[in-house]
Amino acid sequence: MSALFEPYTLRQLTIPNRVWMAPMCQYSAEASGPDAGVPNDWHFAHYAARATGGTGLILAEATAVSPEGRISPHDLGIWNDTQVEGFRRITRFLKAQGTVPGIQIAHAGRKASTDRPWNGGAPVGPDANGWQPLGPSPVAFDEGHPVPDELTTARIAEIVGQFADAARRALDAGFEVVEVHGAHGYLLGEFLSPHSNHRTDEYGGSFADRTRFALEVVDAVRAVWPRELPVLFRISATDWLDENGWTADDTVRFAALLKEHGVDLLDVSSGGNAARVRIPVGPGYQVPFAARVKAETGLPVAAVGMITDPGQAEKILSNGEADAVLLGRELLRDPSWARRAARELGGTIRVPQQYHRSV
Numbered sequence: 001m002s003a004l005f006e007p008y009t010l011r012q013l014t015i016p017n018r019v020w021m022a023p024m025c026q027y028s029a030e031a032s033g034p035d036a037g038v039p040n041d042w043h044f045a046h047y048a049a050r051a052t053g054g055t056g057l058i059l060a061e062a063t064a065v066s067p068e069g070r071i072s073p074h075d076l077g078i079w080n081d082t083q084v085e086g087f088r089r090i091t092r093f094l095k096a097q098g099t100v101p102g103i104q105i106a107h108a109g110r111k112a113s114t115d116r117p118w119n120g121g122a123p124v125g126p127d128a129n130g131w132q133p134l135g136p137s138p139v140a141f142d143e144g145h146p147v148p149d150e151l152t153t154a155r156i157a158e159i160v161g162q163f164a165d166a167a168r169r170a171l172d173a174g175f176e177v178v179e180v181h182g183a184h185g186y187l188l189g190e191f192l193s194p195h196s197n198h199r200t201d202e203y204g205g206s207f208a209d210r211t212r213f214a215l216e217v218v219d220a221v222r223a224v225w226p227r228e229l230p231v232l233f234r235i236s237a238t239d240w241l242d243e244n245g246w247t248a249d250d251t252v253r254f255a256a257l258l259k260e261h262g263v264d265l266l267d268v269s270s271g272g273n274a275a276r277v278r279i280p281v282g283p284g285y286q287v288p289f290a291a292r293v294k295a296e297t298g299l300p301v302a303a304v305g306m307i308t309d310p311g312q313a314e315k316i317l318s319n320g321e322a323d324a325v326l327l328g329r330e331l332l333r334d335p336s337w338a339r340r341a342a343r344e345l346g347g348t349i350r351v352p353q354q355y356h357r358s359v
Contacts, residue, residue, distance in 0.1 A: 015100045018317055020059065025075060026043060047093075055099055063076045065159070110134070134148050141196075171224075184234075184273070268290035
C-alpha cells in the first residue's frame, strides 16, 4: 500500500490518509456586525470541495480567539456562539465525506489589523474596521506597521483563557482536531523569538520564559479538549535570521516540551516573524526541519512547504521524514489532489458515489 494512503491514528482518532490540508486564510468573512467572523457560503464551498476530493484531514484557516486576534477584519473567529453554528454546517459535511475536520485557533498579535492581501495587506485603522494590535513588546513588525501595545501579565492570562474558550467552542462546533497556531510571526511565535520578545519579566529573556506563554496556552487547550482527541501545534522552525532569532535548535528543544505537555503532532513550517528576510524556497524546503524534530524527539510531525507531486509526498513519508504531508497552494489549484495521487500511487481512497464516473 502507498504510505500516503495508510490511515493514521492520533490518540483514538483515525485519519483515513496522510494527505492533509494546511490552514489557509480566505479573508472572506464579514468584518463587522452580528456576522463578523462567521463562516459563510464561500467557506462551505471551499472546504467541501477539498473533502469530496479525498483530503484526509482539513485544518480550517487561522480562526481568531478574539476580535483583536484576527489578522484582518475579514478573518474567521470562534469567540461567540453564532460563529460556532456557522462552523457546524461545515464539520457535518466534512464528516459525511469521511474527512476529519480540524481547526487552527490563533491570535495575530502585532501582525493583526491588516487589509486583505489582494488589497495590499497594509495595516488598517478604525475607519476600515481595524484596531490597535497587541504584542509581547512595543516593537513593530515592519516599517509602516503600528507599534503594538505591550501585553500586561493580566492580559496574557486573559488570552490564555480565550484560547481555552475557543477550544471548547471548536469541540461544540464539531471539530475533532485542534491546532494551536504558534507560527508565522503571530502572537505565540512573537513570544517565542528574541527578535520580537524584548520583555524582562517572566515571559521574556530566557528560553524557558519565552516559551512560557505558549506552554500555558497548550495546557489550557489540552485541559478542555477531550483526552481521546489530538492537539496539534504549528511552529515556525526558524526565523531565517543569522542572529537573535528563533532557530531550528530551539524548535527541537521546544518540541520535546510540547510533547511533555500533551501535544500529539507538530506542524512544521518556518518564517513570518521577521520582515524582508531571504528564505531559500524550493520543493520540500521545510521538510528537513520536520524530519529533525521527528528523529530527535519522537514527536510525530507533518511536513509542509512546496509539496506538490504525489511521488514527492510518498517519498517524504516512506523515508520516515514525516508522518503526514500538509498541502496548501497545491490544494487551492487542485481540490481533488488526493484522488489524483491515489490513482498514480495505487492507493485506496473514498470517492463520493456521485463522482464514481471520475474513477
